[in-house]
Amino acid sequence: SQTIHQWPATLVQPVGSPLSLECTVEGTSNPNLYWYRQAAGRGLQLLFYSIGIDQISSEVPQNLSASRPQDRQFILSSKKLLLSDSGFYLCAWSVGSSFEKLFFGSGTQLSVL
């Protein structure tokens, strides 16, 4: 069966520090991978999606970046965090077309202080 791992679960970082969140999927090949952010009291905002290794699409211009060095690994990074980067970050995967349901990781609560 397929599983998705996302870590860390919580992270407190000072403004200006770097960020690296990692997500891995097991039990499936060539998944579509996604990073969403959920700000407090708001909906899910798509940040990045990837249909293959080194194929990343950015939805929102900001100081975050994503990389996919391996088929089932998706990394969200920042060189310098801003206060506005605080939020709940969710990794998700799907297989096939954009009509397929997403499977979500357990999320990372990021607090930038």
Add this chain to the structure above:
Amino acid sequence: AQKVTQAQTEISVVEKEDVTLDCVYETRDTTYYLFWYKQPPSGELVFLIRRNSFDEQNEISGRYSWNFQKSTSSFNFTITASQVVDSAVYFCALSSTGRRALTFGSGTRLQVQP
């Protein structure tokens, strides 16, 4: 442009009451899919249902039912005889041929009081 609107920010009901969560969507595509996800306090989103734009039949799954009406661009979700375990944030989402990922609404927080 795609958009999903969940006008109800928060709903509070007492156990065993029925509750309907509203979802209104906008898309120019003729082929699209609608979804509902549940986000319990643990944070992980759980898939509930997917419905394609060509199937307007209502669907029932246990205490859950969904009403899809193309004429009003709505895909409402009803929980019958609500339970405390139904307390969560519920998201409606839309996917269409023009996009690779789901567009989510802002979510409705449902609190079911014992």
